[in-house]
Amino acid sequence: MTEPRSVPEPGALVVGVGGSLAGRTSGYEKRLGDMGGVYRDQAAYEALLAELGGDHVVYRVEEHRCAEGPGALTIGTSTLLPGRVGEEFAVTRGHLHAVPDRAELYHCLSGHGLLLLETLDGRSEAYELAPGRAVHVPGHWVHRSVNTGDEPLVTLFCYNTDAGQDYGLIERAGGMKSLVVADGDGWTLRPNPDHRGYPVEVVA
């Protein structure tokens, strides 16, 4: 019996609260050496690089895709290891979707942290991530995960595959508008003096 080419195979997945994703179709790891320019404190970053090496894994993504086209989803897990670079807590690079109106779900499975969300016209918001908490990120919001805890921050995510990611936007803006920094035993938001604003022409 021939398989109809237009009907993709469903995916049976097993999602571990530690970030495993049995049934995944792809994945990648980000290493400390990939994070140059992400943190403000260049000296602290260089010191950590010397201590842990550029191959040290800082976060990993597992994902499942089964189709292409406008209706297709990418479903996966993100595991952001805990740590600090100078005063700043560990972050993912962060992105705006290349197709900016595309939304995304982040559902926290374990760990503690924040989803930092910023609009191109200057709003900055932090949403708590803890087991059971989820954030519905609409289109047009730049977003990044931040691990403010002592254990891996694991989220289940879901977004339209055709959304894509613009990872360069934050770098071109001099970083996100807000930094998440240590404050006693907790965290606080501090304005990033290097932030130059996002290029508003991207809004379309």
Place this chain on the structure above:
Amino acid sequence: MTEPRSVPEPGALVVGVGGSLAGRTSGYEKRLGDMGGVYRDQAAYEALLAELGGDHVVYRVEEHRCAEGPGALTIGTSTLLPGRVGEEFAVTRGHLHAVPDRAELYHCLSGHGLLLLETLDGRSEAYELAPGRAVHVPGHWVHRSVNTGDEPLVTLFCYNTDAGQDYGLIERAGGMKSLVVADGDGWTLRPNPDHRGYPVEVVA
């Protein structure tokens, strides 16, 4: 300060494994009286209706939407109560997306059951739902949840808001191709003799 109209507000959600969704924007309940024609055993359905009443809740959906348009998502929880109608286990009505290429995520938070998936050209598959198991349903698959356990079956779902739902397709086909029926202490799939095939012209 005026809010830019083009940027929707994010949603901060708290997802309970029992199906609660703090931060929801809408929701609905399906009652036993809404399920006429869904189960094969009409006498068993009528008897249950007489016993429990038409207002008896059989499943509920909580959801969050924050935008319209092609990139918008609907995120929510589905809670399907346990039960049987004759030999058949409790089911949701089931649907194909009105825009048939739209995909959907179901991530089981509690309970035990199946996601029953069928293509318009005659494939029928059952995927296990149990805590931590997820199913990535690509476009073009008719799908329905089935509770084969003794407690509520709770799933987190995520799909494109513009997908819509065709709830009439299954009824027009005489029911889904497979029935999920009791088999000792467990369940088994049995061909539905009333199933006439799906109208293939819907494929597009």
